[in-house]
Amino acid sequence: MKFWIGITDHEWYRFLAGLKPDEVNFWQPSAGRIPVRLTPGAPFLFKLHAKQGGRIVGGGFFATYDAFPVRFAWEAFGEKNGAATLSEMVTRIAQYRHKPVDADTHHIGCFVLVQPFFFPEPDWIAAPTEWAPNIVQGRSFDSETAAGRELWGQVRGVLERRALATTEPELLEVPGRYGTPAMVRPRLGQGGFRLLVAQAYERRCAVTGERTLPALEAAHVKPYSQSGPHEVENGLFLRKDLHALFDRGYLTVTPDLRVRVSRRIRDEFENGRDYYALDARQIRPPLGGYPHPSPDYLDWHAATVFKS
Numbered sequence: 001m002k003f004w005i006g007i008t009d010h011e012w013y014r015f016l017a018g019l020k021p022d023e024v025n026f027w028q029p030s031a032g033r034i035p036v037r038l039t040p041g042a043p044f045l046f047k048l049h050a051k052q053g054g055r056i057v058g059g060g061f062f063a064t065y066d067a068f069p070v071r072f073a074w075e076a077f078g079e080k081n082g083a084a085t086l087s088e089m090v091t092r093i094a095q096y097r098h099k100p101v102d103a104d105t106h107h108i109g110c111f112v113l114v115q116p117f118f119f120p121e122p123d124w125i126a127a128p129t130e131w132a133p134n135i136v137q138g139r140s141f142d143s144e145t146a147a148g149r150e151l152w153g154q155v156r157g158v159l160e161r162r163a164l165a166t167t168e169p170e171l172l173e174v175p176g177r178y179g180t181p182a183m184v185r186p187r188l189g190q191g192g193f194r195l196l197v198a199q200a201y202e203r204r205c206a207v208t209g210e211r212t213l214p215a216l217e218a219a220h221v222k223p224y225s226q227s228g229p230h231e232v233e234n235g236l237f238l239r240k241d242l243h244a245l246f247d248r249g250y251l252t253v254t255p256d257l258r259v260r261v262s263r264r265i266r267d268e269f270e271n272g273r274d275y276y277a278l279d280a281r282q283i284r285p286p287l288g289g290y291p292h293p294s295p296d297y298l299d300w301h302a303a304t305v306f307k308s
Contacts, residue, residue, distance in 0.1 A: 003043035003152065004036050004062070005127075006111070006138040010052045011092075012082035017058070017118035023189035024060060024116045025077040028109030028137070029096035031067030035137045038062040041186050044113050045155065047127060047138070054131075055124035059155065060113030063186040064196050071103040072198075072213060073110055077191035104214065112192040123158045125151070193230035194218040200286035201237035207259055207283050210239050219243045221253075221297040233291040236283075245275065252306040255295035257283045262307040 006026055016024055026044065038044070045059035068076075070093060074086045083089035086103060093108060094101045119125070128147050131139065141148035188196060197218035204211050219236045222228030236253065238246060245251040250262045261279040265272035285292050302308075 001042065001143040001152070002038065002140055003045065003143065003148070004038055004138055004140050005045045005047050005056065005131075007047050007049060007136065010048055013046060013048065013057055013118070015084070016080070016082050016116065019079060020118070021080045021116065021189075023063075023077075023080055023112065023114045023192050025073055025081045025191060026060075026111040026113055027073065027081060027093075028111075029093045031107035031109050034065055034109065036140050038065075040064065043152070043155070044111065050133065053124070054127050056119075056127065056151075056155070057121075057124050058116065058118040060116035061186050063112040063114050063188055063192045064199065065109065065111050066195060066199055067107045067109050068195065068198070069104055069213065070101065070106050070108055073108060074103070076194040080189075080191055110195060112188075112195055114186045114189060114192060117159060119158055120162070123162065125154050125158070188230040190224070190230060193220075193232075193235060196232055197235035197237050200232045200235070200290035201284065202287060204237065204284060205239045205242065206236050206285075207242055207278055207281060208239055209284060215240055217243045219246055221293055221301050223247075228297065231291075232286065233294040234297050236293060242278075246301075247305075249305040249307040251275070251278075252302045253283060253293065253298055254302065255298045257285060257293070259283060260302070260306065264307040 008026065026046075040063055042062045043059055044062045045056050047056050048054055070090060071086065074081060074089060081089050083092060090101050090103050093106070097106075128141070128151055130147050141151060143149050143152045186192075194217075198213075198216070203213055203216070205216055210216065216237060217240050219238045220228050220230075221234050221236060224230060228234050236246070242251060245265075246253075250265050252260050252262075254260060259278050259281045261272070261275050265275055
């Protein structure tokens with residue numbers, strides 16, 4: 001099993017350890033080349049900078065990676081970015097970049113990690129002896145090697161003793177993100193759902209093809225509050241006005257992926273010409289490798305939410 005140790009600072013760790021979220025965005029200040037290819041569900045450990053002790057202090061399980069504007073990452077994860085406000089997050093990124101950061105145009109690398117765990121200080125683990133002092137981003141290990149097996153054994157020992165993680169990611173055979181089968185399926189949170197749906201639809205509105213990211217949102221077909229999961233098959237990437245109409249039942253999508261627009265827009269608002277032009281339009285499906293919207297969820301939306 002391949003896993004990764006990423007380097008972070010004590011402020012990010014301390015803030016999230018107090019928050020105890022269901023997911024975190026382990027961000028990189030620049031959106032450069034991804035430093036590691038991980039299978040979804042692989043462990044991703046947190047190591048403090050050497051000047052802060054250099055110990056392994058927690059971790060999570062990898063869900064996905066992509067680069068997004070700072071503001072999009074903030075709107076997706078909020079405090080789960082490890083900062084109390086967007087302004088604070090921008091300040092931290094600028095400190096690493098050594099130059100001003102525009103939240104709307106500057107992209108950061110986003111490692112989405114689920115089921116994070118944070119060790120009490122007495123359980124912090126020393127870095128492996130193989131760790132070179134010049135490593136600045138992180139390093140991969142393999143549990144099939146002696147060093148990797150020893151380190152992962154120490155991590156498992158803390159988790160079991162402290163019961164910090166109730167379970168590892170659900171085991172389920174799914175296509176791997178990089179062409180190989182994976183026997184894991186991380187349970188996404190709200191932020192991971194938003195990023196993964198954006199990825200699946202190539203950051204374009206599924207109905208109109210609009211690519212202006214600030215005007216787009218990930219929509220649940222069946223709301224999470226009504227047992228709809230944070231899964232791509234329960235998501236659509238929509239322009240914000242279409243998302244609002246979808247949530248309020250003035251628009252739906254049929255199982256054959258066609259738009260239906262409610263006549264109630266005209267009846268209630270004496271308007272809607274632009275929306276009626278979308279009626280019967282075929283939506284853009286997700287990229288290959290991602291599931292299409294579930295017919296069961298679409299049927300639920302048409303029967304329960306849509307104002308026919």
